Amino acid sequence: MKIAYFSIKKLLTLILIIFCFSNLSYSQKKFVIQNKKQSDKIKFKLINNLIIIPVEVNGVKLSFLLDTGVSKPIIFNFLNVSDTLKIKDTETIFLRGLGKGESVEALKSKNNIFKVGEAIKLNQDLYAVFDSNLNFAPRLGFPVHGIVGFDLFKDLVVEINYSKKIIRLTKPEAYRYKKCKNCERLNLEFYNNKPYINAEVIMNRKMIPVKLLIDSGGSDALWLFEDDSLGIKSSNKCFYDFLGHGLSGSVYGKRSKVRNFSLKSFMLDKVNVSFPDSTYISHARKHKNRNGSLSGNILKRFNVIFDYQRAIITLTKNRYFNEKFQYNKSGIELAHEGFRLVREQDNQTSKEDKQYGSSQNGIKVIIDTKYKLSLKPAYVIVELRKDSPAEKAGLLIGDVVLSINNKDTHQLKLQELIQMFYEDSGKRIKLKIERNGSVLTFNFKLEDLFQ
Incomplete structure (x- = not known):
């Protein structure tokens, strides 16, 4: 009887171990939230109506676009991010999307660890895309390393509070509707x-x-x-x-x-x-x-x-519901393309600081410590609508915009600059631009084609 008792005990232990491992294996196939509440809040950035959330991939902290229109996560690999992420188990595939260009080459990778707040998935598939044109950062003025969508939404209830810019992720079984x-x-x-x-x-x-x-x-x-x-x-x-x-x-x-x-x-x-x-x-x-x-x-x-x-x-x-639908009335699309040197006043320099100089062979060199040279974002016209106010004024694709309505562009965020083009019809816009080494000034008025 004693032998039979220990055999049953061992059998029950073995069944328990198998159950635990199978449950762990199952949990690896979906996002699970690692806290007792089975819920977590995450702050996001709302840029040009798009949601940018922090995502950790294989231990590397990145910024992702939250996109209900994609199935599997996509990493933009134009900066060789895949080397840092140490993605493995890869195969080459081709993806097709909007646009009339060719399919895009990508690496499909398995068994990646994704972490969004306290939600984690241990064997996430992803696509690493190599096309340098698929880079949202210049158009948004904010780094975006990839896109995540369906895999997160299918596993969790996702609440998006656009007013407070907060996302709450909750395990479906734990979610209670109010x-x-x-x-x-x-x-x-x-x-x-x-x-x-x-x-x-x-x-x-x-x-x-x-x-x-x-x-x-x-x-x-x-x-x-x-x-x-x-x-x-x-x-x-x-x-x-x-x-x-x-x-x-x-x-x-x-x-x-x-x-x-x-x-x-x-x-x-x-x-x-x-x-x-x-x-x-x-x-x-x-x-x-x-x-x-x-x-x-x-x-x-x-x-x-x-x-x-x-x-x-x-x-x-929410509070945005009655907001008027506006659109870009200038015809200009701006993007952050590289950097430029800007001479600006050094606020850390005291009033007592003076110009220092030296003279040799009749040549005098003066160093003015009140100013410094800094690298600042260069904002470039990348799209120009035909017959738009900006095109009629003489602006061209490739022009570097130095100021808008006497506001230096390097002192503002890209979205703050673009918002000036969404103002009411008749608003006067003054642009100072650099073209082939020359500084030029253009004026035009915003025009509403739907009035």
């Missing part, structure tokens, strides 16, 4: 691991139901794919413009406005809409029922709860 009178809850549909939502637009005096990709990685408000059979087409008040970058190159199309856009009871008026040229979105139209995308300039007007496991999204209006 009663809210002023929120709307909508069903999500999924195609290729991407979330879709049903909405309505009023254009050309017609209400049109649309199925939209929820794309938190896009800074625009709304993209619609033109379809005459559904009545989705741009109005006469539109202009052709650069719309953004995709994996396979730049995207161009028409910008306009729709009279109303609705998500159940929530209605937004005079919403910015872009109609991408069909030659740039062939990859996006593989989902035949898709009519476009809902992006950051609409999403930021709500505090949002993404619950992929229950396939629902909850929206609550």
